[in-house]
Amino acid sequence: MLLFVKVQDRLLEYGVEIVAETLIEGLSRVKRCTDEGRALMSLDLQVLINGLQHFVSMNVKPKLQIVETFVKAYYLPETEYVHWAAAHPEYSKSQIVGLINLVASMKGWKRKTRLETLEKIESAVV
Template sequence: MSQHNNYVDVILRELQVFSNRLNGVSRRVPLPEAVSKVMWEHVIGLANRTLVEGYASAKKCTNEGRALMQLDFQQLLMKLEKLTNIRPIPEREFVDAYIKAYYLPETQLELWIRDRREYSPKQLISLINCVDHINKRGRQRLVAMVEESANRR
């Protein structure tokens, strides 16, 4: 597919509604730019974290599916940059790194997972289970590594 998924349009519509409401409030009660910025940062950050949670709920994922996730996220970023003046987009790397981790070979994925504390064990295990270029034994080893790390936290 070369077209993004409908959920991106739904998210963008909701963010447009938020923008309109924020503008309506600021017409009645002037909001300092810093307050508006903090609100946008939290809303965008939450949306991006929700994206990763959604991506982590996929039971199976192909290369084409991950490519579509990247297309969806790029579309969201492009529209967000037009909607707000927030730069950089909060949690952008959080989403981007998660999508791209799917393509890492086993040894690099292991290192990537060891360095990641920002993702939940569920998100990491889901990623491991979706990677189709790692054999069953490798997946089991990586899942055990995540579970062991989670138990130490």
């Protein structure tokens, strides 16, 4: 019985990790989003965390922190994205590029600024 509980807990842990990875991948592919939309994403994430806590014995918040960090990155100042990308190797290059493209589009960055930021990230992350 104890082995079954350990296996069940491990499977639930993997499941929560897959949910986090899937959410980040989806969020990185968003093409248009307002500040209000990002705030709603944060709220939705908190609802998900609270809902999962009702039937998962482990604390799911640390496993989903990676999603919250990604959502909050939208609010960074323009000058912080290169540093942020270097400090967060847990995100793939395509996820970071998606975030930068969204932020640049929604906050009205100049094309040159977006390309320079992506170039700096590319050279810092590689």
